[in-house]
Amino acid sequence: MKTFDYIKANSLDEAGAILAASANGAIHSGGTDLMGCLRDRIWMEDVDVVVSVASIEELKHIRKDGDALKIGAMTTLADIAASALVKESCRMLAQAAQATASPQLRNVGTIAGNICQENRCWYYRYSYRIGGIIECIRKGGKKCLAVGGDHRYHSIFGAVNRCVAVNPSDTAPALVAADATIATTKRNISAREFFTGENGKSSTVLEKGEIVKEISVPLSGDGVRSAFKKVALRKSIDFAIISCAAQIALSGGRVENATICLGGVHVNPRPMDEAAGVLKGEALSDELIECAANVALEGAKPLKGNRYKVQIAKAIILDTLSDCIL
Ligand SMILES: Cc1cc2nc3c(=O)[nH]c(=O)nc-3n(C[C@H](O)[C@H](O)[C@H](O)COP(=O)(O)OP(=O)(O)OC[C@H]3O[C@@H](n4cnc5c(N)ncnc54)[C@H](O)[C@@H]3O)c2cc1C
Numbered sequence: 505m506k507t508f509d510y511i512k513a514n515s516l517d518e519a520g521a522i523l524a525a526s527a528n529g530a531i532h533s534g535g536t537d538l539m540g541c542l543r544d545r546i547w548m549e550d551v552d553v554v555v556s557v558a559s560i561e562e563l564k565h566i567r568k569d570g571d572a573l574k575i576g577a578m579t580t581l582a583d584i585a586a587s588a589l590v591k592e593s594c595r596m597l598a599q600a601a602q603a604t605a606s607p608q609l610r611n612v613g614t615i616a617g618n619i620c621q622e623n624r625c626w627y628y629r630y631s632y633r634i635g636g637i638i639e640c641i642r643k644g645g646k647k648c649l650a651v652g653g654d655h656r657y658h659s660i661f662g663a664v665n666r667c668v669a670v671n672p673s674d675t676a677p678a679l680v681a682a683d684a685t686i687a688t689t690k691r692n693i694s695a696r697e698f699f700t701g702e703n704g705k706s707s708t709v710l711e712k713g714e715i716v717k718e719i720s721v722p723l724s725g726d727g728v729r730s731a732f733k734k735v736a737l738r739k740s741i742d743f744a745i746i747s748c749a750a751q752i753a754l755s756g757g758r759v760e761n762a763t764i765c766l767g768g769v770h771v772n773p774r775p776m777d778e779a780a781g782v783l784k785g786e787a788l789s790d791e792l793i794e795c796a797a798n799v800a801l802e803g804a805k806p807l808k809g810n811r812y813k814v815q816i817a818k819a820i821i822l823d824t825l826s827d828c829i830l
């Protein structure tokens with residue numbers, strides 16, 4: 505690991521000022537992803553300063569505020585999974601937090617760190633210690649090693665800027681399906697706009713020195729039910745091969761509104777708007793759900809080595825939507 509300065513910030517202003525003054529500073533929340541990135545020196549530029557935001561009290565809360573649920577950036581995944589308020593207002597988010605990693609990681613890992621984590625493409629995360637950095641397209645190089653190499657867990661919906669890595673966050677599809685908003689030290693960003701596969705950047709649209717402060721989730725009304733499902737190789741601790749979050753609002757026995765978002769299938773969490781549109785105005789049935797799942801996968805463009813993911817995606821949509829109507 506390359507050495508860096510480590511500073512504990514007492515306020516967001518202080519953290520922002522330290523980051524602004526640094527050449528290439530990084531934010532430390534729980535550190536469960538960041539420390540691996542630093543240890544393996546996966547980035548083209550070494551980090552010079554790590555700023556901990558862990559002691560900033562204003563970042564730790566779960567509360568109702570008007571018609572939204574507000575979750576502080578430093579709230580741990582364990583606290584979100586256990587919160588009666590989250591379970592009641594946004595069941596799929598509590599389920600997604602509960603499905604993330606292991607109890608130890610959920611006790612330390614935060615919601616902000618979860619949505620800001622780096623992708624898990626093994627070429628991207630190749631350790632400097634093993635043989636130097638792999639300068640793939642995402643890092644500004646000329647070649648994507650995954651397309652011609654081992655891409656079994658990569659995108660089934662094509663590339664963004666020639667990168668086929670997938671966003672690994674479990675809470676991200678739930679936040680997109682819930683139409684959440686992410687408040688930073690500079691602006692409010694819709695969860696749909698928050699993630700990026702732009703080359704040379706991390707997994708988000710955050711600018712240098714921009715810190716996530718709070719996540720705002722619209723409260724779901726009566727007749728709304730949501731669910732999150734995840735398929736991973738190991739049950740106890742593993743990233744999703746595919747995940748799905750869905751929310752359905754029923755009125756008079758018919759679907760008034762629906763959102764579906766898949767994780768692990770594309771560079772960004774992928775909203776399935778056409779599939780959700782199939783449900784709207786209809787009475788839910790097994791046939792309708794099957795039809796929605798088929799529509800969702802119509803545009804899939806799997807790579808040679810990950811066609812199996814299309815079948816899993818279809819099955820997980822069926823499973824998630826079925827859970828919404830139980
Ligand atoms: C073995 C293992 C298994 C895992 N399994 C899963 C899994 O199944 N599902 C899953 O979703 N994730 C998984 N993770 C990834 C990750 O550790 C967790 O998602 C965790 O929530 C990250 O949170 P953190 O607070 O530790 O983030 P950190 O490591 O502190 O930060 C992660 C990134 O976010 C940035 N960041 C942190 N806080 C902020 C902020 N407030 N504003 C802006 N940027 C910020 C950091 O600079 C860093 O780049 C796993 C990790 C490990 C090591």
Ligand code: SF4
Nearest residue numbers: 625640648667668669
């Ligand atoms: S999939 Fe993206 S991150 Fe992975 S090697 Fe290709 S360009 Fe790099």
